[in-house]
Amino acid sequence: MNGTTALDGKVALVTGGSRGIGAAVALRLAEDGADVALTYQGSAELADEVVAKITAMGRSGWAVRADSADPEAVCGAVAAVADRFTRLDILVNNAGVGAVGPIEAVTCDQIDRVLAVNVRAPYLYAQAALRYLVGGGRIVNIGSCIAQRVAFPGGVLYATSKAALIGFTKGMARELGPHGVTVNLVHPGPTDTDMNPGDGDSADFQRGFTALGRYGTAAEVADAVSYLAGESARYVTGAELAVDGGFAA
Template sequence: MTTSETVATAAVNGFAKLDGKAALVTGGSRGIGEAVALRLAEDGADVALTYQGSAERAEAVAAKITAMGRRGWAVRADSADPQAVRDVVEAVAERFGRLDILVNNAGVGVLGPIGELALDDVDRVLEVNVRAPFLFAQAASAHLTEGGRIITIGSCIAKRVAFPGASLYGASKAATIGLTKALARELGPRGITVNVIHPGPIDTEMNPADGPSAEFQAGLTALGRYGSGADIAATVAHLAGEDGRYISGAEIAVDGGFAS
């Protein structure tokens, strides 16, 4: 069954769980972000996605969303630019008339021995992986109402670092845990849930399942294999929907048992 057929069937059977909702997925032009954006659209949401690199790829994802009968919009925004972050949230809320779901997915990874990491590397990773999710959440919180959702994509090495050279990236992803728990407490009285998902090795262009370190990474999981973007998207969809209404401040590992 094609994606369009799945959506049509869901609509007929009343299973489009996010009808009338509007979502923003940062870094949604490829990999996990693309899978999340498409899944939210399948479940009925209008979806805006940010990108920094290829406009063609981002527009292709937006076109797929539109083909599902939802509103799709690709917006170029550098997550390292605080004003761009604020502007894109306001633009999405204005274009869709609301904002219900924020998925902080955009991120950068710089690995290497701590003594070899340049200051520019440190600044870029912290700007994109730590400051941007905070600023996106800050801007989105002005628009989110009862039932609003903030979901951040963390990492399996946010708490367990099984190999050397991940000090900078691991620190940045560990910060998403503190942000999530603090925001859950702060926004809970408004009926807004906040959660973080920690993916394990996921088959993407940046970290392919047939890449040079794939066998090593797969071996760190209990299942002995990579996951897919769809695995992460399914958990995002659950948290974004009504079934996730009583989950907040949680860390959810979708990592094939990496943390076991």
């Protein structure tokens, strides 16, 4: 890649960046000029494929295994990335898990894991990143349209976890504003990924809740993250940006 791009010289960490929305975000930030580290929990092969694409763009990429349910792994991943790249400018809290079912059927183990990955981990990732983020730093959290509109039963636990990110984002924005660090939240709607394919069994059902009548793409979510991570969003903080096709309209 030749020439100067928007995020030249920046280093980004994308959690859960080996596939789906996380992979699209990692690749878009690299396209914008950033060196990008990503965490993965399961497939090293998929993570390596994303890193190879980042490298092919002329950027530095790195994948580090970290289970977001493990506090030590979370803090260790941030420290390892900062050590390898000597800085950290952008944190994208994307890693997440879900559990769908009637409220009476959800187990304590499911509650603990969903809240650990979707709520505690973003807090810990941000907490660990603060020592490296300086003026102009960015934190972008990935929420869900379900946090704004629970349109069907069975999503109580997931909605609870993603709604928690609203308060987290606003509180962090207020606290970090004096330091020149912005914190924002992106709410994807039904998005075509391997976890929720646009041709899956529930795809028509989910599409029906959107104003545009279609699934989004991971690249469309990545576009929003790119904006919030860049200089154009320097006066945007504590904001929720819905990329949901009108799901919450």
